[in-house]
Amino acid sequence: MTIQATITPFNTFERVESRVRSYSRSFPKLFDKAKGATIYDMQGKAYTDFLAGCSTLNYGHNDKDLKAALIEYISNDGIAHGLDMFTDAKEHFLATFERLILRPRGMKHQLQFTGPTGANAVEAAMKLARKVTGRTNIIAFTNGFHGVTLGALAATGNGKHRGGAATPLTGVTRAAYDGYHGADINTADLLDRQLSDPSSGVDAPAAIIVETVQGEGGLNAASPGWLKQIEAIAKKHGALFIIDDIQAGCGRTGGFFSFDGMGLSPDIVTMAKSLSGMGLPLAVTLIKPEHDIWKPAEHNGTFRGNNHAFVTAAAALEKFWSDDRFAGDVADKANYLGQRLAAIADDHGLTTKGRGMMVGIDAGSGERAAAICKICFSKGLIIETSGSFDEVVKVLCPLTISLDQLTAGIDIMETAFEAVLGSHRAAAE
């Protein structure tokens, strides 16, 4: 019986998987296949994926070229796991990253392959900043998200995650993100004031770590001017400037780095999520050469050499970043997406959030946002919330999504907003 068939696997999860599981609660279906911007459940029902692994699948599910490269590599007995030994796949990735990403930007950063999670890349960045400066305090921002291992978690703002530590989190001073205290207050000035005052009680920082767009924190997007000022404050006070580009990087906001074109020169950049191109675990910490003072193996990790990910990552760089076409395409889609969301927001007296293809609508409350997402899912759209109160409906679709599928997804969103919030336009007329 089909009922039996669908119930059994759920029972497995109920029986064997920890209750820490989360997304499966919003999307209680059993999925098996995925291609591009579409995920399929076991009954063959297709869902458009506006979540995309929280920006891990910027190039979509199972891109045919990445897939082919990976299958070929495996078929040829390419090394899957080699700790951090020299492998052909790693060399190819490094050379490609240097050629297509670093050199065109005049960047001379060294790549540290950390454990293949964003949190690990952040941990490495924080440790290194402390080593380099001999200071321990790190400035992180309200609503920032940097991971949940104990070092990174201290920099993360989210209260639920912080509470999971069940012990005090130390080593981080919180500063207010761009716009946090309203349009009239330049929060960078507040930070500079404190760091310039030897009796402020804010210790001289080892680093300032910032996301250019806060993915988990509510799609707050910092202005280039504010980021420039934060970078200047870091330099002025002898701190390293770290950009956590884990969620906003890899094209999500347009360029390969979310800070492309802003004239910034971060001392350290953390990357993960879409870096492997295909959703495979991979993370790097980019370090300016003068700060690369690690002793061999001082920060290590078994899976710091995920060679499958090197293969797909190099293929992704080659496919999407060897010229400007992909970036241009993303810009066009972002433009369309932005206009559509602005219209929906306008209809309901709401505001949009974010930048590039990392945008959403502040629905006004977590309850509303949850209701909207639930309706979307019932109509075949996977979409999630973000923000302090989960009040932002967030679009993180694959950047490679077709315009038709993007349009159809947004249409579902529009319907869901109307279903939950009523037709304001109609009401007004």
Next chain:
Amino acid sequence: MTIQATITPFNTFERVESRVRSYSRSFPKLFDKAKGATIYDMQGKAYTDFLAGCSTLNYGHNDKDLKAALIEYISNDGIAHGLDMFTDAKEHFLATFERLILRPRGMKHQLQFTGPTGANAVEAAMKLARKVTGRTNIIAFTNGFHGVTLGALAATGNGKHRGGAATPLTGVTRAAYDGYHGADINTADLLDRQLSDPSSGVDAPAAIIVETVQGEGGLNAASPGWLKQIEAIAKKHGALFIIDDIQAGCGRTGGFFSFDGMGLSPDIVTMAKSLSGMGLPLAVTLIKPEHDIWKPAEHNGTFRGNNHAFVTAAAALEKFWSDDRFAGDVADKANYLGQRLAAIADDHGLTTKGRGMMVGIDAGSGERAAAICKICFSKGLIIETSGSFDEVVKVLCPLTISLDQLTAGIDIMETAFEAVLGSHRAAAE
């Protein structure tokens, strides 16, 4: 020219990779393929792998069945990355793990998929123990290794790694491992004495975390009796008993768990390394149901659902753990390996370390051990050191290695020991 060919890629690493890299310094070759217990460099030279990803490749490189399962999965557009949504691959892994591993042992643990690194599994375990007990102190042991993210690093003993934090590590009290103070002192008694004394200054612990064999710490193997006593001490003092089975598990010491057959019932078990079977990043924290009090997503991580790894992990369980043959085979090899190492050690007045297929010889100093490993590598054997002073030559070959290749590898070791230490037997005669 071949010279050019070999030099160029090294230049890439020199130019672009952080100096934190380590194993590539011991084995300065460029590798591209691997099969079973053999790795090949770009010139096609074959090396026997007695390192095996530090016990990540217990089933060897590119096992044909795991490889086939993975290629089929990818070819069919199986989901690569799905955050922690329900997927067919995950369900299949969970059900297989339950059927082949948990049920036969009467274990009812829940599986938490943490970020796919051992450190992350340990972080989750430590956080959860603190949540469950409302205490913050965790007992870890001398020479223990549990990862380098800030929470796990506090539990790690290695001074170089600890120094990498560049900030004080907190929340862990150090206890002496089995045998640490010599054969006459039962270190479990020392710990119990301190925990039983309300004025000892050792705060009531949330957990005691222990490796049954300390892989990085010098292949120190705890006796079953000592482990039983540590478990009893944990229970007596209201602490959770955590076994970190990341390196010693998955058959390395014989059974699937390194503690199989010891009558232990750990509250939490951490696993990673060989869990995926093929070297892909995967980690789980096994939690007794009564301790699984996580809120949804309280501990999360982008790559906690590495579906490729679920596929190979399930295939590995099916292939190696559906009956006793593999374990029996490992036991035979371990027996042979142990005898050979004992003979070598005996020749030079040295001692062996470890248990099962996680064994080595204390060469007496780090310099000697390094010299031995260097000779081995020149003769086509990849082998590394372990211990406080890197003084232990450590054998972590694939468990699936053929007896011929195992023998050949040990023969190289024997030669290298003689080359460095002289032929004691000869001298004595």
Next chain:
Amino acid sequence: MTIQATITPFNTFERVESRVRSYSRSFPKLFDKAKGATIYDMQGKAYTDFLAGCSTLNYGHNDKDLKAALIEYISNDGIAHGLDMFTDAKEHFLATFERLILRPRGMKHQLQFTGPTGANAVEAAMKLARKVTGRTNIIAFTNGFHGVTLGALAATGNGKHRGGAATPLTGVTRAAYDGYHGADINTADLLDRQLSDPSSGVDAPAAIIVETVQGEGGLNAASPGWLKQIEAIAKKHGALFIIDDIQAGCGRTGGFFSFDGMGLSPDIVTMAKSLSGMGLPLAVTLIKPEHDIWKPAEHNGTFRGNNHAFVTAAAALEKFWSDDRFAGDVADKANYLGQRLAAIADDHGLTTKGRGMMVGIDAGSGERAAAICKICFSKGLIIETSGSFDEVVKVLCPLTISLDQLTAGIDIMETAFEAVLGSHRAAAE
């Protein structure tokens, strides 16, 4: 010879006292006697004391009635030291404090006799707030000073003192004091914003600790409205409201408590400095009954029962606080002092700081302020600086000073300001 006579004792200090000594560097004379607002050096030269033990000698040196009470007590073999046993002197102090201070204000606080230092009273307050709430984070303010023991030091803003810890200070989040970011920004709103946001990264606080006037931090005086708002924020977010009244209390700003008449109801008040009336070590932590959840001796200290100090403290309460005359007298002097300082400040385009008899002039730089104080000392006036850059010339004379001596002291200040800054009034004419 007089030269020999003056040099010898200095040699003793040079030889035997730690270089941590500080005030003796500003006032390099050997003093032996003191009466009222006057200190005498060994040559019999008189100095007017505008430092008064940093507000520890609000009733002047060796007040005749306090002195008489103490001599009588000692002569009669009154208990000097009794740990925290019940003594007649303690009972008398408690009953007097209750009758003259607590009851008239409708306060029901319990008195905890901590170790007899302000820092210890603050440590007790912080520990208790954490016990009561089960939270660890404590909000303290920019430029706050609360002592230099490790717990209190975390709440102290001064960088030099913080650096003395030589280890990271934890458990405190820094907020901006009233006016810290200029007149246009209500810093209480900034704090409330962060505490109201579950993802701000500022953990729910156990307490907010504040000085109504920051004595060491530059004589910054908070407005009653801001303090009321801070108290409301504490209550709103489940935190205890702690006023550190160690320097500003005991009449320094007019009332016995610096917050008298503001309608505040702090959960905990810390007191020390002038509490004993005669400069003897004494500190108390006042605790609302519902928060007094200490176990017996949970916070202890050998000198928590300084009975000599109980005797003089009770006598001081009786003499100065049994009616309104003293407070009225202080108000008159504060009025005169304020006008004189305003005139001096106005002459030089400077601003005054502080409130009541805890006032000063921001000289614009630490160099200027030091030069002014040095001239004052050469003219027989002991006066010190305060502030992030030691830029504030601070008046903390005994509250009992005669109008004549006060006038003469201010006259010296006026001369010193002119000597250092020139005669602006003259220049303008």
Next chain:
Amino acid sequence: MTIQATITPFNTFERVESRVRSYSRSFPKLFDKAKGATIYDMQGKAYTDFLAGCSTLNYGHNDKDLKAALIEYISNDGIAHGLDMFTDAKEHFLATFERLILRPRGMKHQLQFTGPTGANAVEAAMKLARKVTGRTNIIAFTNGFHGVTLGALAATGNGKHRGGAATPLTGVTRAAYDGYHGADINTADLLDRQLSDPSSGVDAPAAIIVETVQGEGGLNAASPGWLKQIEAIAKKHGALFIIDDIQAGCGRTGGFFSFDGMGLSPDIVTMAKSLSGMGLPLAVTLIKPEHDIWKPAEHNGTFRGNNHAFVTAAAALEKFWSDDRFAGDVADKANYLGQRLAAIADDHGLTTKGRGMMVGIDAGSGERAAAICKICFSKGLIIETSGSFDEVVKVLCPLTISLDQLTAGIDIMETAFEAVLGSHRAAAE
């Protein structure tokens, strides 16, 4: 009415004093006068004081010469409070301390006047050791007591006090005191083993802090040989050697320092309790000149110049330490006291603890010890307990006690032991 008279003051304490009070629970009488080894309650009843302010009153209550010196000083308007300015009283104390204590021992230590509590002296010592070495870890011992402010509390072993922090205590690693693991285990060897192992997980220490006799921890007395070894271990591993002589110093164990005659040369010594001679708050941290790297005021505190205490402290040094008579007298009494306690212990199959005039009997349980002390109090003897379970009946009488009063006190103890434990000798016959 007498009933009214005795009840009223108790009501005051009940109403107004925090429940943290402790000794008043064991000795619920209201005391007013004290002389030598005798305290009197308000009804004039005399009690022999075998507690002596926990060793703060080594020279007895209100010694006539100290009292006379203090009264004269106050009568002449001697400075009571002068922050850390140069005063005649301080100079006299420093010169006397140098002449009578430091020079005869060849010590060149500098005196830092910290806040006048033992805890503050310990905080200063810990901070300075961290500054000097650039390390943060401090080794402290099981059952050690060093104070309850947050820094010192981390070094204190007692669980109740530690729990009062309500936040994790950091920066201290616990080692086992001499004899802690029984006579067969040299705990200094255990510590050396851990510090010599770079992977032990015990970070290189800034200091080792130790009491020669653990006053609060159960009168555990370290052997000179063990202390020498601990000092050697500190030096070997680059750590400062700190002796906390707050309770055991000032003649309590015979010499002025508890380590006199042991050939030790501690880098830092902390002193408080009996230092002032008369029970007035005073504390110093003695620092070898090469470690006295404080910046001016880096560690400060309002009451660091308690001039009344300087007066009595200098007088006490002059009276008791200008020749060997006092030390000889203490040795004689200690001999007598030791024999009597040994006899009592022997009668009941118990063991004695401690050294010099800091001795007691392990009654076997806290209940027994409490019962014994209660009986003693009912017979006019004030005596308290010590140890992890408050199981040690502890004699800390004034060192100046007459042999008659000492004998009478011990007789009461003997009776109380028999009352609680029965007459074993009788039973055996």
